[in-house]
Amino acid sequence: MRDDLHATATRRLRRVSQRYTSGRRVLVEVLAAAEHPLTIPEIVELDASLATSSVYRNLAALEQAGIATKIVTSQEHARYELSEDFGHHHHHLVCIDCGRVSDFTLPAGVEQELDAALRRAARKEGYVHDTHRLDLTGTCPECQ
Amino acid sequence: MRDDLHATATRRLRRVSQRYTSGRRVLVEVLAAAEHPLTIPEIVELDASLATSSVYRNLAALEQAGIATKIVTSQEHARYELSEDFGHHHHHLVCIDCGRVSDFTLPAGVEQELDAALRRAARKEGYVHDTHRLDLTGTCPECQ
């Protein structure tokens, strides 16, 4: 499981001529252990061996290699999580007040129907479809 | 139509103790005339009478009053459009390359089913549901 993750990471980085260094490995471990998307300050705080500028650079590398995904919200910091194909397709519940992000999934039938409708919409506008992002905004239990 | 827009804007700003000044009126006109969400540099270029710092301040005021909506993407600049209740509920197709944003809508049935599923998901996580944002990413015709 974890080995597979690292093996895949190595392969995907190689594909874009990049190395799977120890700093990047730590990043992947931290993201894999998190149960919700993390901001860069959070990541640096979780592992003090990481230098902020390197974290920025390396998360960009991981994103480019298809290992991590950047989530941009209205909050001040972007958030990162492991790419969906290391877990499962899911969506985000974003708290309007504190910025907390929780994951959730849609019933398979709904997701399927949605995906089909989105493909149709993209084609109609002449876009080459890539993926979709569905965020739900609301107020989290703690902020109510 | 247009009058109604301004009347509603006035009312909503009043509700938060703000005035519907000429600068804000120009902003609303520009947004109403645009057929896709605009960045602040685009807005300032469309009407040279607008001062950048005031546009930032006033778009924040319009957003707080529920007149405009801010759309944040991975692009450098945020984009703004009139609030959905001045038009119709819709979603965004974002070009990965150039950042262009087009609007699209889902078939009513899909949208309805999606909305019901989202409400259920929010409740399950203990969130008070607000709204959802659904973006489709892809490559626009010009960037292909």
Added chain:
DNA sequence: TTTTGTTCTGGAAATCATTCTCAGAATGGA
């Protein structure tokens, strides 16, 4: 219409997340 207290304006300065720089370190192959 004056007066008065509030909100707004816009240019410039400040903030701050993110990106860039660059000299040295690590890496991987020849």
Added chain:
DNA sequence: TCCATTCTGAGAATGATTTCCAGAACAAAA
């Protein structure tokens, strides 16, 4: 080992957005 490439991290630079603040516009009352 040697060479070429990639990586690192501390600090500088960048650039979108926010904040300041002194004067203007405004609304309501007098």
